[in-house]
Amino acid sequence: MNLFVSIFIKFFVLLAPFFVLSMFLALTKGMDRAARRAVAVRVTLAVIVACLVLFFFGNGLFAVLGITVDSFRIGAGALLFLSAVSLVHGKPGKAPSESGEDISVVPLAIPITVGPASTGALLVMGAGLEGTERLVGCAALVAAVICVGVILFMSHHVQRVLGKMGIEILTKLTGLILAALAAQIIFTGIVNFLGT
Numbered sequence: 001m002n003l004f005v006s007i008f009i010k011f012f013v014l015l016a017p018f019f020v021l022s023m024f025l026a027l028t029k030g031m032d033r034a035a036r037r038a039v040a041v042r043v044t045l046a047v048i049v050a051c052l053v054l055f056f057f058g059n060g061l062f063a064v065l066g067i068t069v070d071s072f073r074i075g076a077g078a079l080l081f082l083s084a085v086s087l088v089h090g091k092p093g094k095a096p097s098e099s100g101e102d103i104s105v106v107p108l109a110i111p112i113t114v115g116p117a118s119t120g121a122l123l124v125m126g127a128g129l130e131g132t133e134r135l136v137g138c139a140a141l142v143a144a145v146i147c148v149g150v151i152l153f154m155s156h157h158v159q160r161v162l163g164k165m166g167i168e169i170l171t172k173l174t175g176l177i178l179a180a181l182a183a184q185i186i187f188t189g190i191v192n193f194l195g196t
Contacts, residue, residue: 003133007125007140014118015047017148022170023112023178024152025159026087027103033156042104043113044149050114051141054122056134062123069120073189076111076119080182083107087175113148116185 024043028036053061062068114122122141129137151158162170 003136004140007137008144011141011144012147014121015113015148017151020113021151025155037153039104040152043108043152046105046109047113047145048142050110051122051145054119055126058123059127070189070192072119073116073185076116077182077185079107079111080178084175084179084182
């Protein structure tokens with residue numbers, strides 16, 4: 001039970017639910033409640049799949065493909081920076097049916113929710129747990145992701161509380177923070193990559 005609680009809290013915090021929520025609200029601006037909830041469900045499912053793959057097969061998968069965590073940092077940072085630019089310029093999100101693009105997997109699930117930090121933690125934890133402990137860790141991980149998904153699913157109520165001006169301010173601030181975070185992720189990946 002202690003292991004379950006420990007892993008649940010660690011990953012709930014690591015997934016940065018309120019940062020993800022602010023990104024979700026910004027990228028789905030202009031969608032109606034039903035479309036936004038559909039995106040929230042797809043994000044949750046995509047995050048669960050990505051986390052479980054990394055948790056159970058991450059190290060082996062990266063080794064087979066020749067991908068390092070630092071390479072993932074550079075690629076994920078580049079995707080985050082592109083999202084940040086669109087947010088700072090105030091480009092509204094469009095429903096998937098209107099834009100022809102589904103934002104639930106990229107960039108919302110990866111790399112916004114499952115970013116380099118959570119990827120590294122999943123790789124380390126997946127390699128460090130065995131037997132029953134791995135099953136308990138898996139259950140805690142899924143529970144943490146579902147909690148984040150519930151927050152996204154209820155985003156309409158959060159938006160109602162914040163109001164249009166609050167969402168606009170949150171969007172701009174999120175874009176600026178995201179740009180800085182993307183730059184830091186890319187820089188860390190490059191430094192570590194060149195240092196090896």
